[in-house]
Amino acid sequence: MPTPEQIQQAIQQVKSQRSFMQVLLRDTLGWQIPEQAEDIGDIAYTWSADELNAQGLDQKVVDGRVWQIQPLSADIAKSWGIFVLEFKHKDAFMTGRGLTGPLRSVLRGLVPKRRGQQANLRTWERENLLFVCTHKYRHFRFAYFKAPKDKEKTAPLAQFGWNEGDADIRTLCEHNLLHLD
Numbered sequence: 001m002p003t004p005e006q007i008q009q010a011i012q013q014v015k016s017q018r019s020f021m022q023v024l025l026r027d028t029l030g031w032q033i034p035e036q037a038e039d040i041g042d043i044a045y046t047w048s049a050d051e052l053n054a055q056g057l058d059q060k061v062v063d064g065r066v067w068q069i070q071p072l073s074a075d076i077a078k079s080w081g082i083f084v085l086e087f088k089h090k091d092a093f094m095t096g097r098g099l100t101g102p103l104r105s106v107l108r109g110l111v112p113k114r115r116g117q118q119a120n121l122r123t124w125e126r127e128n129l130l131f132v133c134t135h136k137y138r139h140f141r142f143a144y145f146k147a148p149k150d151k152e153k154t155a156p157l158a159q160f161g162w163n164e165g166d167a168d169i170r171t172l173c174e175h176n177l178l179h180l181d
Contacts, residue, residue, distance in 0.1 A: 002028050004173035011162060011169060020137050029180055040084055044069045047083075051121060052109030060102045062086040081110060081124040084132045093139040093163060100157050103131055103143055107155075126155055130180075138164040142180070 002010075010028035014020045017039050026033040037043050044067040049057040058064030067084040085102065092098030112123040126145045133141040141161035148155045160176040162169050 001178065002030075004170070004178070007173040007177050008169060011173070014137060014140075016137050020134070020140075029177065040067050040086075044084060047109070052106055054102075054105035054109050057102060057105055060087060060089075060092065062088055066106055079124075080128050080130065081122070082130045082132065083110075084134070087133060087135045087139075090135040090139050092133070093135055093141060093161075099133055099141055099143060099159065103133070103145075103157060106131070107145060133159075133161070142176070 006028055007024075010024045013023045018037075021033050021037055021040070021043065022035070025031040026035070033043055046065040046067055049055065049064040052066065057066075067086075069082040069084065083106065085106070087093070087099075087102075092102075107126065107129065110124055110129060111126050127147055129144060131141075131143040133143060139161070140163075141159045143157055143159035145155040146158050160172055162172055
């Protein structure tokens with residue numbers, strides 16, 4: 001398990017897709033990413049806005065695509081879906097709800113009861129989806145939907161992350177990212 005100091009050093013080195021995958025995810029957090037992976041397409045495949053039935057996604061997300069990281073292990077493949085969304089504008093990371101709308105649209109396309117027309121595609125339970133949101137690999141949020149406390153309420157979005165140059169990332173390094181190893 002990495003130390004908080006190692007995680008902080010890795011975050012400071014992330015400047016691109018490759019450094020995010022290799023330095024933070026593989027070298028620091030121990031994700032099973034091949035050393036030769038140069039870009040997200042080497043470890044993931046895409047879901048289109050049409051497959052997700054997420055109209056308008058292309059206005060917020062680069063090319064309207066959502067990348068699903070290929071299963072890193074058999075255990076993870078059975079239960080977790082890990083998705084990367086590359087946002088077009090950094091404003092999504094600066095405003096209170098900039099990520100929520102697009103992530104809810106994607107969520108509806110990935111959970112079983114909301115799948116609709118694309119019933120033949122893989123689904124996950126809401127609590128087993130992790131979204132890695134970024135803008136040019138300079139702004140990051142790891143986000144997931146919690147189970148609502150009341151069946152009638154909408155699932156709350158929980159998120160943690162950082163922006164390039166953030167100095168106070170102690171909690172992120174000591175608590176949040178440690179659980180992603």
